[in-house]
Amino acid sequence: xxxxxxxxxxxxxxxxxxxxxxxxxxxxxxxxxxxxxxxxxxxxxxxxxxxxxxxxxxxxxxxxxxxxxxxxxxxxxxxxxxxxxxxxxx
Numbered sequence: 001x002x003x004x005x006x007x008x009x010x011x012x013x014x015x016x017x018x019x020x021x022x023x024x025x026x027x028x029x030x031x032x033x034x035x036x037x038x039x040x041x042x043x044x045x046x047x048x049x050x051x052x053x054x055x056x057x058x059x060x061x062x063x064x065x066x067x068x069x070x071x072x073x074x075x076x077x078x079x080x081x082x083x084x085x086x087x088x089x090x
Contacts, residue, residue: 003034003068003075011064011077018062018080026059026080033057034075039068046090054078054090065090 007015015023033039043055043066057064063086065078079086 001037001073003036003039003073005030005034005075005077007077008079010079014080018082022060022062023080026062026064029057029059030064030075030077039075043068046087048090050090056087058083063087 015026018026033042036042040055043057046054046056046065048054052067052069055066055068057066061083062080063083064080065086067076067078068074069076079089
């Protein structure tokens with residue numbers, strides 16, 4: 001019962017800009033999140049009235065912005081970046 005990971009173009013671009021050792025850890029973290037029965041236990045909901053809601057996955061000094069669509073078992077990765085800059089658009 002794994003969730004499917006879908007990456008936006010913005011997420012792919014932002015992951016390429018992160019140093020390779022961190023982006024590999026982020027990818028591993030996303031893979032393990034997709035294997036969880038309830039991935040919402042491991043992420044933090046971002047405040048706001050977004051539909052569907054945005055969540056943040058913490059990976060050291062980096063954050064991954066994502067949405068979780070439970071009925072279709074999809075994790076949509078929106079963007080990744082350093083914690084000092086990532087939340088400006090959300």
